[in-house]
Amino acid sequence: MNVLVAGGTGFVGRYLCAELHDRGHDVTALARSPDASVVPSGVTTVEGDVTDRDSLRTPLEGLDAVVNLVALSPLWEPEGGNEMHDRVHRQGTENLVDATEEAGIGRFVQMSGLITGDEDLTSYHRAKARAEEIVRASDLEYVIYRPSIVFGDGDEIVGYTTKLKQMFAPVGPLYPLPGGGERTFFQLIHVGDLAPMLADGVEGDEHANETYELGGPKVYSLREVTELVFESKGRSITIVPLPMSLSKVGMSAMGAVPGFRLGPDQYRGLKADNRVSDNDVGVFGVAEDEMTTFEEYLGVK
Numbered sequence: 001m002n003v004l005v006a007g008g009t010g011f012v013g014r015y016l017c018a019e020l021h022d023r024g025h026d027v028t029a030l031a032r033s034p035d036a037s038v039v040p041s042g043v044t045t046v047e048g049d050v051t052d053r054d055s056l057r058t059p060l061e062g063l064d065a066v067v068n069l070v071a072l073s074p075l076w077e078p079e080g081g082n083e084m085h086d087r088v089h090r091q092g093t094e095n096l097v098d099a100t101e102e103a104g105i106g107r108f109v110q111m112s113g114l115i116t117g118d119e120d121l122t123s124y125h126r127a128k129a130r131a132e133e134i135v136r137a138s139d140l141e142y143v144i145y146r147p148s149i150v151f152g153d154g155d156e157i158v159g160y161t162t163k164l165k166q167m168f169a170p171v172g173p174l175y176p177l178p179g180g181g182e183r184t185f186f187q188l189i190h191v192g193d194l195a196p197m198l199a200d201g202v203e204g205d206e207h208a209n210e211t212y213e214l215g216g217p218k219v220y221s222l223r224e225v226t227e228l229v230f231e232s233k234g235r236s237i238t239i240v241p242l243p244m245s246l247s248k249v250g251m252s253a254m255g256a257v258p259g260f261r262l263g264p265d266q267y268r269g270l271k272a273d274n275r276v277s278d279n280d281v282g283v284f285g286v287a288e289d290e291m292t293t294f295e296e297y298l299g300v301k
């Protein structure tokens, strides 16, 4: 198959491009500034911006499937503010879906997020939910994936905890976390487990028009994730619970500090439940106990 992976130079994209390439497909990664050195050899890159409909026409010629992995991280406030989530995730998906239909390509794989709870929680959640609606309303054969937080080399979750630590460097080994990190939960999934499931959706008719929730084998609190990351670096920290109400004020205020792009949406995001209600990994022939845990990845315990 000829497959275009929009956002193919990103964290998940690199693994998916490698998986598809290894399965014998012709793969092209699309991004605004595609760096050919980050994708596996044999994968080609092309420039395109999902917010600019015209830039998608040429890259979409002669394809069999399109995967949408374009992302703005919900962990930090994007340049241009949280409204950018609507532009990139909703409008970007609409542009890509339109261009895919116009090019006569049959299959579309959409990467969403775990948005089954309160979809109005943040601009990210709202835009991801609207993007799903656009995909479902199209004439395309689609597969929608809703993974929990993804970890692996090049991920954001380990980088996030480290950056928060830098932010709180003046308080030494103390590590303030909203609600002590015990009110935010993730069912972390390893990118090496996820990529083959995405590739199955690109290839297989049996997944047509399905929506899958995917999580790893264990649920972790933000506190556990943070402690494990520092344990893996041989460093000990003392987590100090910050009252949620104080965190709201604090994170909103930090939105004004250059370099620390946190705002009210990022505070609200801490209330999002990143646990799957029904783990669909079995659909892909994967058992939870065969999947990589966060501890195994970090080499602790």
Ligand SMILES: NC(=O)c1ccc[n+]([C@@H]2O[C@H](COP(=O)([O-])OP(=O)(O)OC[C@H]3O[C@@H](n4cnc5c(N)ncnc54)[C@H](OP(=O)(O)O)[C@@H]3O)[C@@H](O)[C@H]2O)c1
Residues within 6 Å of the ligand: 006, 007, 008, 009, 010, 011, 012, 013, 030, 031, 032, 033, 034, 048, 049, 050, 051, 068, 069, 070, 071, 072, 073, 088, 092, 111, 112, 113, 114, 147, 148, 149, 150, 151, 156
């Ligand atoms: N990582 C997670 O924990 C996680 C969890 C749940 C869901 N997801 C979803 O999984 C997908 C992939 O996430 P990721 O972590 O791999 O993201 P990522 O590492 O931030 O990669 C984002 C990719 O999108 C490209 N991109 C950004 N804006 C673009 C635009 N306007 N037009 C075209 N390309 C654009 C980036 O390249 P350029 O900057 O060069 O354009 C890059 O290739 C996203 O849909 C994300 O919401 C991720």
